[in-house]
Amino acid sequence: MKKNSQEGISRRKFLGLSALGLASLTILPSWAQNGVRIAPSDRVVLGFIGLGQQGLSDFKSFSTCPGVQVAAACDVDSLKRERFRRRVGKWQKENNMNERCDVYEFYEDLLNRKDIDAVEVCTPDHWHALMAIDACKAGKDVYLQKPLAYTITEGLAVTRAVRDNNRVLQIGSQQRSSPEFQKAIQMVQNGDIGHVEKIYARVGAPPTPLDLPEMPVPANLNFNQWMGPLNDPKIHYHPDLCPPISVDPEQNEKLWGAWRWYQETGNGFTADWGAHMFDIAQAAIGMDGSGPVEFIPKGYQGTPYATMKYANGIVMTEQPYREDSERAQGIQFIGDNGWLKVARGYIECSDPSKLPKKEEVVAAGQYEISSPHMQNFIDCVRSRENPIAPVEVGTSTNTLCCLANMALELGRPIQWNPATLSFNNDKEAQAHRLYWYEYRNPYKLEYFQNMG
Numbered sequence: 001m002k003k004n005s006q007e008g009i010s011r012r013k014f015l016g017l018s019a020l021g022l023a024s025l026t027i028l029p030s031w032a033q034n035g036v037r038i039a040p041s042d043r044v045v046l047g048f049i050g051l052g053q054q055g056l057s058d059f060k061s062f063s064t065c066p067g068v069q070v071a072a073a074c075d076v077d078s079l080k081r082e083r084f085r086r087r088v089g090k091w092q093k094e095n096n097m098n099e100r101c102d103v104y105e106f107y108e109d110l111l112n113r114k115d116i117d118a119v120e121v122c123t124p125d126h127w128h129a130l131m132a133i134d135a136c137k138a139g140k141d142v143y144l145q146k147p148l149a150y151t152i153t154e155g156l157a158v159t160r161a162v163r164d165n166n167r168v169l170q171i172g173s174q175q176r177s178s179p180e181f182q183k184a185i186q187m188v189q190n191g192d193i194g195h196v197e198k199i200y201a202r203v204g205a206p207p208t209p210l211d212l213p214e215m216p217v218p219a220n221l222n223f224n225q226w227m228g229p230l231n232d233p234k235i236h237y238h239p240d241l242c243p244p245i246s247v248d249p250e251q252n253e254k255l256w257g258a259w260r261w262y263q264e265t266g267n268g269f270t271a272d273w274g275a276h277m278f279d280i281a282q283a284a285i286g287m288d289g290s291g292p293v294e295f296i297p298k299g300y301q302g303t304p305y306a307t308m309k310y311a312n313g314i315v316m317t318e319q320p321y322r323e324d325s326e327r328a329q330g331i332q333f334i335g336d337n338g339w340l341k342v343a344r345g346y347i348e349c350s351d352p353s354k355l356p357k358k359e360e361v362v363a364a365g366q367y368e369i370s371s372p373h374m375q376n377f378i379d380c381v382r383s384r385e386n387p388i389a390p391v392e393v394g395t396s397t398n399t400l401c402c403l404a405n406m407a408l409e410l411g412r413p414i415q416w417n418p419a420t421l422s423f424n425n426d427k428e429a430q431a432h433r434l435y436w437y438e439y440r441n442p443y444k445l446e447y448f449q450n451m452g
Helices: 011-016 053-062 078-094 107-111 125-137 152-164 179-189 223-227 268-272 274-284 371-383 391-410
Strands: 044-049 068-074 102-104 118-121 141-144 169-171 196-202 294-296 307-309 315-317 330-335 338-343 346-349
Touching: 044 053, 044 107, 044 371, 053 068, 053 078, 053 118, 053 371, 068 078, 068 107, 078 102, 102 107, 107 125, 118 125, 125 141, 125 152, 141 371, 152 391, 169 371, 169 391, 179 274, 179 330, 179 338, 179 346, 196 274, 268 274, 268 391, 274 330, 274 391, 294 391
Parallel strands: 044 068, 044 118, 068 102, 118 141, 141 169, 196 315
Antiparallel strands: 196 330, 294 307, 307 315, 330 338, 338 346
């Protein structure tokens, strides 16, 4: 990996990499019921990379999109490959399709397939950038699960790869396609609560050091390939990192992959839910492609909550968004003429005449399936337009999440310039692993520039 280049990439150039910019991101995506007749020329052939719980949920969503076929899948776990192959075969049979889904251990073999139009990448975060970049170079469009990357430089590299190769990329921040969040964005932007001054966004705890004991690697798992570019010697196999399954009889994962909760392999709730809640906050206040200029960690000089300050004076804190729900994830926008609260299945305004309160129970896993978000991606694969959550959105939200964790780990505020994408000569921050890290051989991050 190159690490000494000081050539920068301005925010203007960053946004200019998109042919259509970030216009119309808050328009609800189109949706069609399954069964609509699609011409053979409009068929979209998918490959899936990463076949865990989220990959299965995303397949279920894509399977409802008219004109979609699944031709191949990849995972480092042979049992998950077999489970996915069976699921796809059952769906194909029920819909009178050709019953075939080839499976691979190495994603490069899938990308070499000429018949695949687009891929879904649903792996641990540390693989997102490399796989997305390689898919773009192979001429594939990409549905990339959130967060977009593990580090700041990885996100910027993915943006450049998407635009240099004229690809469509949808980040899996599916709340962008959800009615209550669309309504919240619209109301904030319409000035229904006046000028926004503060935002409370509850996402959850940051990652902690890896403390799982080492255990033997099962024969069905290529853990070396799971590691990929990670080079931290403290990382070792534990079943919580790669939740085991069985296929005869079928027994699915009992937990989400715990890699996301540890500093060496993930970015905690800060990124896991920040890629949803911080993302909506950015959209509502017009900060897509930009971000805060100062990050103050919780506990610094008595600061009660992690705090992010924007150049326009808006302050966002990671704290409960409603008094009766301390731990639940959600957002409260506070303006000089009222407030607006929004979460999954819930939206409420201080002035009920502007918006009747809505609150409903969201079933476990319901939001892991978002067919409208997938349909929007498929529509854009056909039209070549920007999806509702394009790469620039995923990159700016990922940068925000990384910077929030960096400030906490450094134990002090971080100043960030979203216009120049730089730390203003903060060498300690620039050397932090969440800005960039040296990949394990033989992995290299293309499209990378250390911005100085």
